[in-house]
Protein backbone atom coordinates (compact mmCIF):
# COMPACT_ATOMS: atom_id res chain seq x y z
CA UNK A 286 0.00 0.00 0.00
CA UNK A 287 1.30 3.41 -0.96
CA UNK A 288 2.07 5.92 1.73
CA UNK A 289 3.19 9.18 0.18
CA UNK A 290 1.12 11.23 2.62
CA UNK A 291 2.69 14.30 4.16
CA UNK A 292 0.11 14.09 6.92
CA UNK A 293 0.69 10.54 8.07
CA UNK A 294 -2.18 8.79 9.79
CA UNK A 295 -1.84 7.69 13.37
CA UNK A 296 -3.67 4.93 15.13
CA UNK A 297 -5.57 6.80 17.80
CA UNK A 298 -6.88 10.28 18.31
CA UNK A 299 -9.84 12.46 19.16
CA UNK A 300 -13.19 11.56 20.64
CA UNK A 301 -15.41 9.47 18.35
CA UNK A 302 -12.33 8.55 16.38
CA UNK A 303 -13.15 5.79 13.90
CA UNK A 304 -10.01 3.83 12.98
CA UNK A 305 -11.83 2.34 9.99
CA UNK A 306 -12.63 5.72 8.50
CA UNK A 307 -9.79 7.05 6.36
CA UNK A 308 -10.67 10.74 6.82
CA UNK A 309 -10.63 10.29 10.64
CA UNK A 310 -7.06 9.01 10.35
CA UNK A 311 -6.14 11.96 8.11
CA UNK A 312 -7.64 14.63 10.39
CA UNK A 313 -6.16 13.13 13.54
CA UNK A 314 -2.61 12.84 12.23
CA UNK A 315 0.03 14.78 14.15
CA UNK A 316 1.15 16.45 10.91
CA UNK A 317 -2.35 17.69 10.04
CA UNK A 318 -3.01 18.96 13.58
CA UNK A 319 0.26 20.92 13.42
CA UNK A 320 -0.33 22.16 9.86
CA UNK A 321 -3.89 23.25 10.71
CA UNK A 322 -2.68 25.19 13.75
CA UNK A 323 -0.02 27.08 11.80
CA UNK A 324 -2.32 27.62 8.80
CA UNK A 325 -4.91 29.29 11.04
CA UNK A 326 -2.20 31.35 12.76
CA UNK A 327 -1.06 32.88 9.47
CA UNK A 328 -4.61 32.94 8.02
CA UNK A 329 -6.61 34.04 11.09
CA UNK A 330 -9.65 35.42 9.24
CA UNK A 331 -12.50 33.68 7.45
CA UNK A 332 -11.96 33.81 3.68
CA UNK A 333 -15.69 34.23 3.21
CA UNK A 334 -16.89 36.73 5.83
CA UNK A 335 -13.73 38.10 7.48
CA UNK A 336 -14.41 37.12 11.08
CA UNK A 337 -12.12 34.84 13.10
CA UNK A 338 -11.46 31.54 11.26
CA UNK A 339 -11.77 28.22 13.09
CA UNK A 340 -11.59 25.67 10.28
CA UNK A 341 -9.33 24.75 7.39
CA UNK A 342 -11.82 24.00 4.64
CA UNK A 343 -11.09 21.89 1.58
CA UNK A 344 -12.42 23.86 -1.39
CA UNK A 345 -12.84 20.64 -3.34
CA UNK A 346 -14.06 18.07 -0.78
CA UNK A 347 -11.43 15.34 -0.46
CA UNK A 348 -13.80 12.47 0.46
CA UNK A 349 -10.82 10.44 1.69
CA UNK A 350 -8.55 11.29 -1.29
CA UNK A 351 -5.10 11.96 0.22
CA UNK A 352 -3.87 14.10 -2.69
CA UNK A 353 -6.90 16.42 -2.43
CA UNK A 354 -6.66 16.43 1.36
CA UNK A 355 -3.03 17.63 1.25
CA UNK A 356 -3.19 19.92 -1.80
CA UNK A 357 -2.10 23.28 -0.41
CA UNK A 358 -4.15 25.45 -2.76
CA UNK A 359 -7.23 23.45 -1.79
CA UNK A 360 -7.19 24.92 1.75
CA UNK A 361 -9.07 28.04 2.85
CA UNK A 362 -9.64 29.42 6.35
CA UNK A 363 -13.34 29.60 7.28
CA UNK A 364 -15.31 30.49 10.42
CA UNK A 365 -17.57 27.82 11.90
CA UNK A 366 -20.70 29.29 10.33
CA UNK A 367 -19.31 29.59 6.80
CA UNK A 368 -17.72 26.14 7.08
CA UNK A 369 -20.99 24.55 8.20
CA UNK A 370 -22.89 26.35 5.44
CA UNK A 371 -20.45 25.24 2.73
CA UNK A 372 -20.35 21.67 3.99
CA UNK A 373 -24.12 21.35 4.21
CA UNK A 374 -24.97 23.12 0.95
CA UNK A 375 -22.14 22.16 -1.37
CA UNK A 376 -19.81 19.44 -0.06
CA UNK A 377 -22.14 16.68 1.13
CA UNK A 378 -23.32 15.50 -2.23
CA UNK A 379 -22.42 12.39 -4.19
CA UNK A 380 -21.03 14.85 -6.73
CA UNK A 381 -19.89 17.91 -4.73
CA UNK A 382 -21.21 21.28 -5.94
CA UNK A 383 -17.80 22.94 -5.98
CA UNK A 384 -18.63 25.56 -8.63
CA UNK A 385 -21.73 26.64 -6.71
CA UNK A 386 -19.60 26.80 -3.56
CA UNK A 387 -17.04 29.08 -5.24
CA UNK A 388 -19.84 31.36 -6.47
CA UNK A 389 -21.33 31.48 -2.94
CA UNK A 390 -17.92 32.25 -1.41
CA UNK A 391 -17.25 35.02 -3.93
CA UNK A 392 -20.70 36.60 -3.48
CA UNK A 393 -20.36 36.48 0.31
CA UNK A 394 -16.88 38.05 0.09
CA UNK A 395 -18.21 40.90 -2.06
CA UNK A 396 -21.19 41.38 0.25
CA UNK A 397 -18.92 41.58 3.31
CA UNK A 398 -16.18 43.44 1.41
CA UNK A 399 -13.56 40.89 2.46
CA UNK A 400 -10.08 41.43 1.01
CA UNK A 401 -8.01 38.60 2.45
CA UNK A 402 -5.32 36.75 0.53
CA UNK A 403 -4.55 33.23 1.67
CA UNK A 404 -0.97 32.68 2.76
CA UNK A 405 0.46 29.26 1.96
CA UNK A 406 2.87 27.60 4.36
CA UNK A 407 6.16 27.52 2.46
CA UNK A 408 7.66 24.75 4.59
CA UNK A 409 4.97 22.37 3.30
CA UNK A 410 5.72 23.03 -0.37
Ligand SMILES: [Zn+2]
Pocket residue numbers: 331332333334335336363364365366367368
Ligand atom coordinates in the same frame (compact mmCIF):
# COMPACT_ATOMS: atom_id res chain seq x y z
ZN1 LIG B 1 -17.14 33.16 7.80
